[in-house]
Amino acid sequence: MNDRFLRALRQQPVDCTPIWLMRQAGRYLPEYRALRRKAGDFLTLCKTPELASEITLQPIRRFDLDAAILFSDILTVPDAMGLGLTFNEGVGPRFDRPISSRSEIVKLPIPDPSDELRYVLDAVRQTRRELPSRLPLIGFAGSPWTLATYMVEGEGSRQFEKIKHLIYTCPKDAHQLLEKLTRAIILYLNSQIEAGVDAVMLFDTWGGTLSTETYKMFSLDYMQQIITELPRTTPSIVFTKGGGGWIKAIASIGSAAVGIDWTVDIAVARAQVGHKVSLQGNLDPAVMLTSPEIIEREARRILDAFGDGSGHVFNLGHGITPEVPPDHITTLVETVHEYSRRFHESVD
Amino acid sequence: MNDRFLRALRQQPVDCTPIWLMRQAGRYLPEYRALRRKAGDFLTLCKTPELASEITLQPIRRFDLDAAILFSDILTVPDAMGLGLTFNEGVGPRFDRPISSRSEIVKLPIPDPSDELRYVLDAVRQTRRELPSRLPLIGFAGSPWTLATYMVEGEGSRQFEKIKHLIYTCPKDAHQLLEKLTRAIILYLNSQIEAGVDAVMLFDTWGGTLSTETYKMFSLDYMQQIITELPRTTPSIVFTKGGGGWIKAIASIGSAAVGIDWTVDIAVARAQVGHKVSLQGNLDPAVMLTSPEIIEREARRILDAFGDGSGHVFNLGHGITPEVPPDHITTLVETVHEYSRRFHESVD
Numbered sequence: 092m093n094d095r096f097l098r099a100l101r102q103q104p105v106d107c108t109p110i111w112l113m114r115q116a117g118r119y120l121p122e123y124r125a126l127r128r129k130a131g132d133f134l135t136l137c138k139t140p141e142l143a144s145e146i147t148l149q150p151i152r153r154f155d156l157d158a159a160i161l162f163s164d165i166l167t168v169p170d171a172m173g174l175g176l177t178f179n180e181g182v183g184p185r186f187d188r189p190i191s192s193r194s195e196i197v198k199l200p201i202p203d204p205s206d207e208l209r210y211v212l213d214a215v216r217q218t219r220r221e222l223p224s225r226l227p228l229i230g231f232a233g234s235p236w237t238l239a240t241y242m243v244e245g246e247g248s249r250q251f252e253k254i255k256h257l258i259y260t261c262p263k264d265a266h267q268l269l270e271k272l273t274r275a276i277i278l279y280l281n282s283q284i285e286a287g288v289d290a291v292m293l294f295d296t297w298g299g300t301l302s303t304e305t306y307k308m309f310s311l312d313y314m315q316q317i318i319t320e321l322p323r324t325t326p327s328i329v330f331t332k333g334g335g336g337w338i339k340a341i342a343s344i345g346s347a348a349v350g351i352d353w354t355v356d357i358a359v360a361r362a363q364v365g366h367k368v369s370l371q372g373n374l375d376p377a378v379m380l381t382s383p384e385i386i387e388r389e390a391r392r393i394l395d396a397f398g399d400g401s402g403h404v405f406n407l408g409h410g411i412t413p414e415v416p417p418d419h420i421t422t423l424v425e426t427v428h429e430y431s432r433r434f435h436e437s438v439d
Numbered sequence: 440m441n442d443r444f445l446r447a448l449r450q451q452p453v454d455c456t457p458i459w460l461m462r463q464a465g466r467y468l469p470e471y472r473a474l475r476r477k478a479g480d481f482l483t484l485c486k487t488p489e490l491a492s493e494i495t496l497q498p499i500r501r502f503d504l505d506a507a508i509l510f511s512d513i514l515t516v517p518d519a520m521g522l523g524l525t526f527n528e529g530v531g532p533r534f535d536r537p538i539s540s541r542s543e544i545v546k547l548p549i550p551d552p553s554d555e556l557r558y559v560l561d562a563v564r565q566t567r568r569e570l571p572s573r574l575p576l577i578g579f580a581g582s583p584w585t586l587a588t589y590m591v592e593g594e595g596s597r598q599f600e601k602i603k604h605l606i607y608t609c610p611k612d613a614h615q616l617l618e619k620l621t622r623a624i625i626l627y628l629n630s631q632i633e634a635g636v637d638a639v640m641l642f643d644t645w646g647g648t649l650s651t652e653t654y655k656m657f658s659l660d661y662m663q664q665i666i667t668e669l670p671r672t673t674p675s676i677v678f679t680k681g682g683g684g685w686i687k688a689i690a691s692i693g694s695a696a697v698g699i700d701w702t703v704d705i706a707v708a709r710a711q712v713g714h715k716v717s718l719q720g721n722l723d724p725a726v727m728l729t730s731p732e733i734i735e736r737e738a739r740r741i742l743d744a745f746g747d748g749s750g751h752v753f754n755l756g757h758g759i760t761p762e763v764p765p766d767h768i769t770t771l772v773e774t775v776h777e778y779s780r781r782f783h784e785s786v787d
Binding site: 250251252255256259260299300301302303304305306333335336353354355356359375376377378380381382385389392412414 | 598599600603604607608647648649650651652653654681683684701702703704707723724725726728729730733737740756760762
């Protein structure tokens with residue numbers, strides 16, 4: 092049984108530093124691309140439990156990763172709320188019915204995970220059955236702020252002008268939307284845990300577009316409400332991309348670990364959080380496109396910076412990009428497992 | 440004579456906090472759009488001194504701003520190096536001949552500002568003559584890292600994969616490119632100063648995409664070299680977007696001021712830098728799209744957070760966006776000037 096990942100989240104001794112990669116189930120794998128060509132679009136893959144489960148397992152068969160993460164998307168929740176999600180090749184996600192008025196927020200339903208999101212729970216159950224040797228399975232959701240951003244902008248955005256207009260001019264409406272999303276996510280993550288995931292992660296992809304004050308009010312507070320409503324036995328990871336300036340605040344909301352992007356010096360982050368939380372990260376995804384030698388050097392640099400002891404889950408600082416050669420991942424995983432042993436001698 | 444801006448950069452007493460806005464000369468002004476429709480594309484405006492000067496003066500005629508900034512673009516330097524710059528509506532900048540090999544870096548010329556960039560110096564001289572009542576004029580350049588990013592990527596980028604591949608796999612080539620850009624920018628900014636600008640700003644738009652270590656090696660060190668080669672009598676401002684985690688390091692390279700984006704709490708930044716530098720910023724540009732009441736409230740919040748004393752130049756945390764109603768700027772400028780008087784009572 093491989094429990095390195097869960098032990099590291101609890102800062103318990105491990106034999107070596109565990110590693111998994113954001114977006115490890117996905118486009119850089121030829122077997123994923125083959126399955127996608129056959130089965131249709133991205134959303135069909137998410138909504139077909141056999142396919143989602145198969146894609147979740149693909150990277151686990153190839154690499155000695157310490158956790159699997161369910162193949163899915165953060166936008167399944169607003170889709171289940173009736174916004175009409177589509178993914179267009181090269182364009183990204185888009186909602187047919189974005190939120191543009193107070194009455195739409197009021198009418199927004201809280202999805203019942205066992206109904207509208209049943210396909211996700213079925214994928215969790217199927218994956219849990221097929222996952223080798225009790226490898227942990229990670230479930231996830233987008234943060235309320237990040238989902239609200241997509242729901243109000245209607246698609247990806249550069250300036251986030253619509254959602255920011257909402258929080259500044261109609262903060263009550265914004266809070267109502269975020270409260271509904273918070274309730275939906277609490278139900279969703281608890282259902283994933285009941286279906287068999289061993290840990291959960293909140294992806295706050297757009298929290299880093301806020302000011303320090305609005306981040307606390309419109310993103311961090313809602314993530315804290317979610318963490319509070321999860322079972323204590325299931326560790327959680329909170330990741331705000333671009334949140335390097337707020338690590339101490341994020342570390343105080345009750346999650347087991349804080350994800351950090353590659354712009355942060357992990358030694359500085361560790362000094363800031365002490366033993367309050369574990370840290371997950373933080374290799375620049377661009378390094379994965381270089382060479383095995385450089386990947387090894389940069390991975391060692393991060394392991395050296397974290398230093399002795401448990402409490403580190405190695406990961407990239409953001410999702411893996413589609414052009415990464417799979418053998419580069421083999422190099423990374425081997426480097427992390429082998430080189431990190433020196434920092435965990437007490438367990439030998 | 441209005442010397443609030445220059446005095447604030449030197450942390451000398453002022454009657455109220457000075458304000459100017461990044462991209463204040465530009466698209467949100469109807470008179471700019473009219474001139475552009477008549478005169479042609481963006482680059483023609485930059486390269487025609489009478490037009491560049493006229494656009495520089497447009498916001499000064501409308502608003503009680505404390506500084507003018509030359510209408511130009513950071514990519515004039517790589518354009519003068521022969522890369523063939525074009526701006527396409529809705530697409531952004533693009534180079535016909537991006538840097539893709541070592542031999543291209545070796546061959547890259549250092550432009551003579553009085554020749555290839557003479558149009559910028561002519562625009563400075565013409566603006567200086569027409570600028571009312573010794574209002575200070577700001578000159579600027581892109582940081583070496585930011586220019587190198589555009590030159591290697593060839594256009595705007597989301598992942599910066601090519602330039603990052605270069606710094607990780609061929610760091611010597613990257614350093615050679617950055618050294619050439621550093622020499623070019625030193626010549627360029629000194630020529631702007633000789634032509635009459637009163638302060639200069641380095642725009643490091645893409646420094647925040649680097650890790651802490653690579654930021655120091657590939658961006659900050661080169662900006663320090665530039666600051667060192669400017670006359671001590673001309674104050675400088677260094678702005679790394681997304682550099683909130685590195686403010687103390689940026690404050691130590693010798694510039695008069697550090698620009699901060701809107702994600703940073705200016706009270707925290709001030710505590711970090713003490714009296715080492717002034718701070719410029721940092722209202723979220725999205726606030727400018729809301730209402731006069733909200734703009735007033737958010738501007739006061741930033742002035743309150745900075746608190747008593749000189750050393751603050753009010754600005755947005757990034758460039759003003761095209762849809763901002765001009766009367767919102769009137770509100771912002773009046774609020775900053777009036778409300779800030781309480782923090783500068785010693786000069787009354």
